[in-house]
Amino acid sequence: MAASVRMDLGDIQGDILRAYGNDYDCTTYAFMKIECPPEQARAWFTGVVDHVTTAAPWPPGEKPLTTLNVSVTARGLRALGVSEEVVGSFSREFRDGMSSRSALLGDVGPSDPKSWEPGLGSGDAHILLTINAQRTSDHERALGKMKAAMDAAGGLRIVYQADTELLPGSREHFGYADGFAQPAIEGTSDDKARGGGVPLKDGEWRALAPGEFILGYPDEDTRVDPKKRLPNAPAAPLGRSGTYMVWRKLYQDVALWRRVMRDAAKLYEGGDEHTLSAKVVGRWTNGAPLVKYPDKAPASFDPQTPGGNDFRYDKDKDGMRCPLGAHIRRSNPRDALGFEGHLSFRHRMIRRGMPYGKVLPEGVTADDGEDRGLVFVSFQASISRQFEGVQVQWLNAGNIFGLGHDKDFLLGDPHGTGKMTIPGKPPFFLSPQEVFVRTRGGEYLFVPGMTALAALADGTAG
Amino acid sequence: MRRTRSSTVASPNVSGQAYAFMAMTPVRPGEEKPLADYLRGLRDRGPSPLAKLPRTHIGRFVIVPDFHHDPTWKQRREEHLDLNYLIFTSNFDGDLDSYLDELCERLAPEAKEIWGRCVGCPESAKGAALKRYLEHNQIKTGMFFAAYGQATVGAVKSSLRQRDKLIEFAIRAQAMEPDALQKAFLSEFDAVR
Numbered sequence: 001m002a003a004s005v006r007m008d009l010g011d012i013q014g015d016i017l018r019a020y021g022n023d024y025d026c027t028t029y030a031f032m033k034i035e036c037p038p039e040q041a042r043a044w045f046t047g048v049v050d051h052v053t054t055a056a057p058w059p060p061g062e063k064p065l066t067t068l069n070v071s072v073t074a075r076g077l078r079a080l081g082v083s084e085e086v087v088g089s090f091s092r093e094f095r096d097g098m099s100s101r102s103a104l105l106g107d108v109g110p111s112d113p114k115s116w117e118p119g120l121g122s123g124d125a126h127i128l129l130t131i132n133a134q135r136t137s138d139h140e141r142a143l144g145k146m147k148a149a150m151d152a153a154g155g156l157r158i159v160y161q162a163d164t165e166l167l168p169g170s171r172e173h174f175g176y177a178d179g180f181a182q183p184a185i186e187g188t189s190d191d192k193a194r195g196g197g198v199p200l201k202d203g204e205w206r207a208l209a210p211g212e213f214i215l216g217y218p219d220e221d222t223r224v225d226p227k228k229r230l231p232n233a234p235a236a237p238l239g240r241s242g243t244y245m246v247w248r249k250l251y252q253d254v255a256l257w258r259r260v261m262r263d264a265a266k267l268y269e270g271g272d273e274h275t276l277s278a279k280v281v282g283r284w285t286n287g288a289p290l291v292k293y294p295d296k297a298p299a300s301f302d303p304q305t306p307g308g309n310d311f312r313y314d315k316d317k318d319g320m321r322c323p324l325g326a327h328i329r330r331s332n333p334r335d336a337l338g339f340e341g342h343l344s345f346r347h348r349m350i351r352r353g354m355p356y357g358k359v360l361p362e363g364v365t366a367d368d369g370e371d372r373g374l375v376f377v378s379f380q381a382s383i384s385r386q387f388e389g390v391q392v393q394w395l396n397a398g399n400i401f402g403l404g405h406d407k408d409f410l411l412g413d414p415h416g417t418g419k420m421t422i423p424g425k426p427p428f429f430l431s432p433q434e435v436f437v438r439t440r441g442g443e444y445l446f447v448p449g450m451t452a453l454a455a456l457a458d459g460t461a462g
Numbered sequence: 463m464r465r466t467r468s469s470t471v472a473s474p475n476v477s478g479q480a481y482a483f484m485a486m487t488p489v490r491p492g493e494e495k496p497l498a499d500y501l502r503g504l505r506d507r508g509p510s511p512l513a514k515l516p517r518t519h520i521g522r523f524v525i526v527p528d529f530h531h532d533p534t535w536k537q538r539r540e541e542h543l544d545l546n547y548l549i550f551t552s553n554f555d556g557d558l559d560s561y562l563d564e565l566c567e568r569l570a571p572e573a574k575e576i577w578g579r580c581v582g583c584p585e586s587a588k589g590a591a592l593k594r595y596l597e598h599n600q601i602k603t604g605m606f607f608a609a610y611g612q613a614t615v616g617a618v619k620s621s622l623r624q625r626d627k628l629i630e631f632a633i634r635a636q637a638m639e640p641d642a643l644q645k646a647f648l649s650e651f652d653a654v655r
């Protein structure tokens with residue numbers, strides 16, 4: 001096994017390897033368009049870069065009140081004056097952008113980029129500033145500062161802004177604890193290897209190579225290379241300590257979800273809506289996994305406690321506990337595809353999503369017209385292999401799991417069979433699959449490392 | 463009487479009634495990118511040209527630019543290809559002879575853009591001349607396993623339709639009492655029997 005790698009945390013932006021997590025309640029995502037010449041934009045960018053939060057650990061008790069992180073689209077690189085040649089060294093899907101991949105991603109019908117919110121997917125989004133704050137007051141101050149700097153510089157415009165806030169108990173809008181199942185990374189989160197890493201034959205696990213998530217480090221392909229070659233990355237210095245970011249605003253139709261689950265449960269064993277919904281996710285609302293707790297949710301369960309994510313599917317091959325089509329089993333099949341995880345461990349991602357919008361009060365099944373959902377954020381070394389691989393091959397297609405044209409029920413793309421099979425005696429066919437989730441916009445971005453940010457600001461990135 | 467081996471062992475290119483064809487042709491220097499661009503663009507230009515050959519289960523064009531070197535192999539020296547190679551594979555129903563006839567006739571416009579960029583391809587890139595070229599460059603399939611080798615494309619498609627019908631029925635029928643279920647099933651699927 002490769003010796004554990006030391007990460008240059010001071011060169012990597014914060015919130016990628018380790019979550020800011022519940023330390024910050026509010027996150028604002030501000031997409032900017034550069035409407036001025038590159039030199040002028042870089043002068044402003046220099047001021048931004050000075051305030052970027054890195055992954056270096058905070059001294060005890062010195063957690064900043066707010067954090068700032070920066071990412072860029074391919075057009076953003078050009079607007080900062082980066083040459084075509086260097087832009088060409090980035091991955092094709094990043095250069096093409098998320099909206100050009102809509103057919104592949106299943107962003108069709110109501111999720112078609114044509115009906116996305118203005119500013120997203122149109123080529124206007126150049127730079128994304130992500131601001132986290134502990135409290136609303138800090139948040140407003142940080143936003144005010146950002147806007148003042150923009151106005152002073154001139155030639156910059158916010159084309160889209162999303163304000164998000166953690167919901168009580170880290171729930172997403174359908175009511176499930178979310179965001180805690182994350183890949184275990186060598187040199188960073190080795191202690192989370194059980195359940196988070198690669199499931200080995202002997203029942204052990206190992207953490208993933210850091211290059212799966214941060215460019216400039218060995219990945220699962222090169223970790224054993226005797227010549228110590230590194231994976232493909234954009235031209236230096238941009239290719240070091242950076243990562244690709246997927247940003248998607250996913251509207252959740254909570255009232256529709258509740259109505260469908262309520263009505264379907266009338267035909268399900270004992271009319272148990274709670275269990276039926278859990279079968280769709282693969283976890284109970286408090287996060288307890290069905291493979292470990294098949295009959296009912298444990299009264300108290302904290303998914304963050306050690307071992308909370310430590311499970312496999314080997315004792316549940318037919319999905320009697322956790323359906324083969326459950327959201328978490330599709331999005332990370334762990335050992336379920338056999339071959340010691342070889343078919344799944346290159347398709348992992350770090351998720352840093354945040355819910356937006358107000359909670360629909362419990363029990364309400366009529367839509368209140370509010371905009372609510374999930375700002376889905378993932379970090380990975382390859383958007384096509386990791387995010388798109390999961391979205392396209394696992395969530396939107398069922399072949400690899402023996403599920404034919406069944407699509408992930410939770411995401412609600414009805415163009416497959418329109419049902420989900422819940423194994424049981426007899427099995428239950430959950431339907432109709434309605435459009436529970438709609439894509440309202442999104443971008444593929446690149447999160448440069450600190451050295452790379454400085455080079456972008458100086459105009460020396462090539 | 464002793465039976466000869468060849469009369470008892472099926473062609474390695476055949477599984478059930480399906481045939482696996484593979485041809486490997488060197489790409490003319492300078493034509494690598496135009497060929498790759500053309501193949502990549504097929505998807506945007508409408509239905510696959512192989513749809514004109516309805517006996518095809520799955521066809522594939524692959525360009526091999528060079529040998530891959532797995533860093534974990536302890537090779538003494540790296541080997542390289544002098545030219546790029548185009549690999550065409552197709553699994554289809556029935557015999558090769560008539561399939562190639564159909565291909566060389568119906569795919570003539572595309573063949574000029576594809577094999578027309580390969581070393582040794584006859585000028586016209588169609589008809590009997592193209593057929594001879596593809597046969598000449600055929601690589602025998604070492605082992606071919608078709609999961610449902612007896613089923614023709616038509617049979618596969620009709621099974622998929624049955625499957626959709628069954629799924630739709632299963633959803634609709636799950637609330638029915640046994641008697642009603644049996645009646646509904648027979649009325650829906652009796653013709654299948």
Ligand code: HEM
Nearest residue numbers: 172176177178179180181182250328331332374390391437
């Ligand atoms: C609004 C849409 C979505 C909702 C409500 C949702 C909800 C959830 C929930 C409740 C969990 C379980 C909690 C956890 O493991 O952290 C989960 C896990 C996960 N989801 Fe989603 N999700 C959504 C969209 C997506 C998309 C678009 C992807 C990827 C393309 C995705 C990938 C994952 C992954 C990888 C896991 C972790 C599975 C594991 O490691 O066991 N999700 N999601």
